[in-house]
Amino acid sequence: MDSLPEPSTGAPRLAGAPLLQVRDLVTTFRTDRGKVVAVDRVSFDVAAGETVAIVGESGSGKSVTALSILRLIPNPPGRIEQGEVLFEGRDLLKLDDASIRAVRGDSIAMIFQEPMSSLNPALTVGMQVAEPINLHRKRSWTAAFARARDLLSKVSIPDAGSRLGSYPHQFSGGMRQRVMIAMALACDPKLIIADEPTTALDVTVQAQILALLKQLTRESKSALILITHDLGVVARYADRVVVMYGGRIVETAPAADLYAKPRHPYTRGLMASIPRLDGETGSRLVPIEGQPPDLANLPPGCAFAPRCKHVSERCRAALPPLEAVGARHYRACFHDA
Amino acid sequence: MQAYIARRLLALIPTLFFASVIVFVTVRLIPGDIIDLMLSSNDISAGKLSRDQLEAALGLDQPMYSQYFRWIGAILIHGDFGKSLWQNAPVAEQLLMRLPITFELGFLALLVALAVAIPIGVYSAIRQDTAGDYIARSFSILMLAVPSFWMGTMVMVFPSIWWGWSPDVKFVHFTQDPLRNLGQMAIPAVILGCALSAVTMRLTRTMMLEVLRQDYVRTAWAKGLDERLVVTRHALRNALIPVVTLIGLQAPLLIGGAVILEQIFVIPGMGLLLLEAVSQRDYPIITGVFLIVGVAVMLINLLVDLSYGVLDPKVRYR
Numbered sequence: 149m150d151s152l153p154e155p156s157t158g159a160p161r162l163a164g165a166p167l168l169q170v171r172d173l174v175t176t177f178r179t180d181r182g183k184v185v186a187v188d189r190v191s192f193d194v195a196a197g198e199t200v201a202i203v204g205e206s207g208s209g210k211s212v213t214a215l216s217i218l219r220l221i222p223n224p225p226g227r228i229e230q231g232e233v234l235f236e237g238r239d240l241l242k243l244d245d246a247s248i249r250a251v252r253g254d255s256i257a258m259i260f261q262e263p264m265s266s267l268n269p270a271l272t273v274g275m276q277v278a279e280p281i282n283l284h285r286k287r288s289w290t291a292a293f294a295r296a297r298d299l300l301s302k303v304s305i306p307d308a309g310s311r312l313g314s315y316p317h318q319f320s321g322g323m324r325q326r327v328m329i330a331m332a333l334a335c336d337p338k339l340i341i342a343d344e345p346t347t348a349l350d351v352t353v354q355a356q357i358l359a360l361l362k363q364l365t366r367e368s369k370s371a372l373i374l375i376t377h378d379l380g381v382v383a384r385y386a387d388r389v390v391v392m393y394g395g396r397i398v399e400t401a402p403a404a405d406l407y408a409k410p411r412h413p414y415t416r417g418l419m420a421s422i423p424r425l426d427g428e429t430g431s432r433l434v435p436i437e438g439q440p441p442d443l444a445n446l447p448p449g450c451a452f453a454p455r456c457k458h459v460s461e462r463c464r465a466a467l468p469p470l471e472a473v474g475a476r477h478y479r480a481c482f483h484d485a
Numbered sequence: 486m487q488a489y490i491a492r493r494l495l496a497l498i499p500t501l502f503f504a505s506v507i508v509f510v511t512v513r514l515i516p517g518d519i520i521d522l523m524l525s526s527n528d529i530s531a532g533k534l535s536r537d538q539l540e541a542a543l544g545l546d547q548p549m550y551s552q553y554f555r556w557i558g559a560i561l562i563h564g565d566f567g568k569s570l571w572q573n574a575p576v577a578e579q580l581l582m583r584l585p586i587t588f589e590l591g592f593l594a595l596l597v598a599l600a601v602a603i604p605i606g607v608y609s610a611i612r613q614d615t616a617g618d619y620i621a622r623s624f625s626i627l628m629l630a631v632p633s634f635w636m637g638t639m640v641m642v643f644p645s646i647w648w649g650w651s652p653d654v655k656f657v658h659f660t661q662d663p664l665r666n667l668g669q670m671a672i673p674a675v676i677l678g679c680a681l682s683a684v685t686m687r688l689t690r691t692m693m694l695e696v697l698r699q700d701y702v703r704t705a706w707a708k709g710l711d712e713r714l715v716v717t718r719h720a721l722r723n724a725l726i727p728v729v730t731l732i733g734l735q736a737p738l739l740i741g742g743a744v745i746l747e748q749i750f751v752i753p754g755m756g757l758l759l760l761e762a763v764s765q766r767d768y769p770i771i772t773g774v775f776l777i778v779g780v781a782v783m784l785i786n787l788l789v790d791l792s793y794g795v796l797d798p799k800v801r802y803r
Contacts, residue, residue, distance in 0.1 A: 220706055246711075253708035260707075265700040270722045270798060280708045315798040331708070 165237060166193040167371050168217070168339055173231035175209075175216045178224060181444045186212040188395040189231075191470075194339065199365065199372040201386035201403070203379060203418070205440045209395035210375045211261075214341045217373075218252050235339070254284040257332035259361075261344040263324035267316040273300075273327050274312025280334040299330040303360060322353035329361060333368065340365060341373045346381070358385055379422050383407060388476075391415050394441040394451030397470060401477040411479040414452045450481070458483045486794075493787050501779060508775040509553050512768050519570055519766035520545070543570055556772070566776075567769035569762075576773040579758060584777060587747065587754035589659060590677070591739045593670055595732070597678025598685055603728070605682075606689025611716060613694060621686070629683035633742055636676045637749040656753050673746040680742060681735055688731050692724035699723070726796050733789030736782045 175187040187209040194200050202210040215221050217233050219240065233240040235256065240248060252258075257280075260266040268276060277299055278292035287295070293312060300308035303326040316324055325345060332340050342361060346354035362385050365372045374386060382389055382403060389406045391399040391414065399412040410416045417436040438455035447453055453463040460482065468480045520539050540546040544555070559565040566576035609621040645651040652672060659666040696702065697720055705719040744756030751757075755774055762770035793800045 218707060220703060249709045249711055251709070252706070253710075258704075258707040260700060260704060262700055266704045268701040268705070268719050268723070270796065271719070272798075279710070283709060283714075317799050328704075331704075 165234075167196040167198075167236065168194040168373075169232070169234040170213070170217065171232040171234065173213065173216055173233065174229040175212050175221060175226060176229050177226050179444065184443045185446070186226075186395050186443060187216060190392070190395075190397055192390050192397065192400060194371050194373060196338065197366075197369045197371055198388065199362070199374060199386050200388045200390060201374045201376060201382040202390045202392060203376060203382055204392035205377060207394075207440055207443060208392040209443075210377075210392050211343050212395075213392070214258070214343050214373060214375050217341060218256055218258060219248055220252075220258070250284070253280040253337075254335045255337055256339045256341065257335070257337040259325075259328050259332050259340065259342040259345045262348050263321055263328055264348065266328060267324055269316055272313050272315055273319070274314075276316075277312075277327065277331045277334060280331065284335050295334070296330070299333055300327070302333070302364070303327070303330045305330075321349050322357060325349060325353075325357050326360070329357070329364065333364060333370075336368055337370055339371045339373065341375070343375045344377070345374075347377075354381075361385075379418055391418070394446055395443060396451060397478075397480065398452065399477075399479040400470075401474070401479075405474065405477050409474070409477075411473050411477065412452075412481050413456045413458055413483070415479075417455075490787070490791070493790070497780075497783050497787075500783065501776075504779045505557060505772070505776055506553065508772050508779075509556065510549065512766075512771045512775075513549065515763075515766065517766070518545075519543070519768065522766055556769070560776075566773040569770055570767050571765055576769045579770065580755070580773055580777055583753065583755045583758045586656075586658075586752060587740065587743050587756060588781075590670055590674060590743045590747065590752065590754060593667075593674035594677035594681060594739060594743070597675050598681040598735075599732075601679060602682040602685035603689055603725075606686040607693055607716060607721065607724075609686070609690040610693030610697060611712065622690075625683040625686045628679045631680070633676050633680045634745050634749060636680070637673065637746050640672055640676065641749060652750055654751055656751065669750075669752070673743075673750045673752065677739070677742045677746055681739060684735070685728060685731055689724065689728050692727055693720060696720045696724040722796055726793060729789055729792050729796065733786045736785040737778075740778055740781070 171191050173187055173190045174185065177184045177186055190213055202213060204210045212221065216228050217240065219228065221228060228241060231241065235251065240251060274293050274296050277296035278289065281287050281292040281295050282289055297308050297312055300311060305311055305323060305326055319327065345361065346357050349357060358381060376382060386403045389401060389403050390397055391412065393414050399415045406415065410419050420434040421436060423433060436455055441451045447464060449464040449466055450468050453459045456463065462482050468482045470478045470480045473479055520536055523539060544552065556567060559567060564577065566580065568575055569579065605621045609618045612618050641651065652669065657665045657669060702715060702720055705715045743754065744759060747754045747756035748760055758770060759774045
């Protein structure tokens with residue numbers, strides 16, 4: 149396991165081990181076209197209080213990785229085939245049902261992509277925010293609702309007390325995502341997993357929600373896994389970045405490093421395809437040619453090979469391992485770049 | 486809310502008007518009218534009368550529209566449904582006696598249907614494609630395929646052959662002896678309820694499967710809730726909205742089924758009354774029964790619409 153990324157040293161750490169260690173995670177789905185490996189031997193760490201961004205296109209396996217941590221993959225058709233998810237030293241994949249339920253919503257909370265459909269339309273917002281407090285903290289509903297009111301004002305929902313009895317359809321998209329954040333914060337989780345929390349929102353609202361999320365996780369010293377396809381988001385909010393392609397990690401590095409010196413052709417392609425204010429005027433955006441990989445039909449070698457400018461015979465034949473190219477900087481590519 | 490109910494009740498008036506016209510006219514179009522029956526039945530009093538005299542005596546010599554307005558006027562003004570053409574007894578009295586029995590049977594059957602359909606439908610959905618699911622679904626198809634009159638007949642015939650047991654023939658009212666009454670009602674209610682439960686169960690299962698795939702159910706799992714809470718608190722309520730609609734649509738079937746089972750189990754409800762009335766062409770009774778059934782079905786559907794407001798917070802009545 150010499151190629152595994154080391155835990156970040158830039159963030160506060162628990163005695164020795166990082167808060168979360170994902171090791172060799174493999175998650176597959178049964179489909180009409182056969183078994184699809186959505187996540188293939190993915191390993192990464194998250195230190196306490198750290199913000200790690202997982203970046204990739206749709207189908208790169210980033211959401212499946214996130215859902216696999218809390219074992220929320222619908223089975224069937226999904227299945228976590230192998231690997232370890234060590235959270236505070238315990239392997240979440242080996243816990244019995246009751247023990248994993250005790251982790252969900254308590255020490256690890258999730259925020260989902262679609263605030264429109266991720267809240268229950270038939271239950272009041274207060275009830276939905278208070279629910280984890282009642283469940284995990286064994287507090288009475290009255291006490292849980294009082295805490296829910298505090299949480300709603302914490303996420304800047306005006307007039308929180310009177311909105312407890314409102315239903316999700318009476319809120320705007322941005323407000324609903326604030327409710328989701330309040331719900332995630334309910335039990336002071338040590339880790340929050342946010343699966344594309346702003347993708348469904350207006351651009352103006354996106355920045356507000358991310359700033360709020362960052363501020364609140366900093367205050368509560370929660371670690372954050374931010375799943376996104378937006379490298380702009382990553383630059384502003386993440387300590388460390390994991391870049392995924394075709395279900396595998398292709399590069400991982402501290403955010404600043406990755407921006408300064410992207411070492412994988414895919415990462416460089418991503419960088420070149422986003423507009424930069426500090427870029428040379430007149431320079432053109434360069435799209436990555438070709439299509440994202442078909443997970444049911446991955447090439448035997450590097451998944452990016454068909455789209456890569458530096459591709460060689462070796463890339464098509466063998467899978468490049470994740471190797472250190474700098475301090476806490478790893479990438480999976482045969483070519484020096 | 487009150488305004489909504491008031492408007493809905495007002496909207497019943499034109500519907501009921503058309504329903505009453507249709508009922509009134511169609512029963513008089515059944516081939517073989519009451520006069521023929523009376524003349525052929527060797528009734529002593531009727532035997533002495535001519536056809537015209539009989540018609541005049543029963544008020545059937547008037548044009549149909551004037552008969553209709555006399556009939557509907559009496560109902561609206563005096564609540565008088567007219568008199569049976571055979572027994573000369575007030576129809577309203579008969580209806581009042583028979584109605585509660587049929588409604589009791591219908592209500593019990595509905596309870597059975599829901600008690601069977603919802604738990605099995607939910608179970609079938611959360612254990613999709615397991616042996617239990619297949620058994621539940623086969624049971625539902627069986628219930629759908631087996632007509633309740635056949636089931637009723639079998640229950641009458643076989644236990645009496647095997648164990649010499651047969652249902653009570655003498656009907657006991659609920660007010661006289663509730664336990665004995667429920668004992669008598671149980672078998673027809675279960676047969677009717679199971680027949681109705683089939684469709685309800687399948688819809689409950691389909692809706693649960695649909696709802697269990699929703700994002701908010703994943704959110705509920707992510708909060709750490711156990712299956713019981715995910716299903717009862719987060720999924721069931723959303724899944725039941727279309728099921729309630731179905732129950733409203735089944736109200737006429739419920740009454741129709743009750744009519745048949747009353748006949749088999751000799752329960753003196755509206756069904757038995759209607760059946761006798763139709764075979765005797767006793768027009769005031771037939772129209773009276775139909776009118777009451779129509780009002781009941783419409784009121785049940787109003788209740789169904791009102792229950793949406795309880796289940797779905799997005800529904801507001803204006």
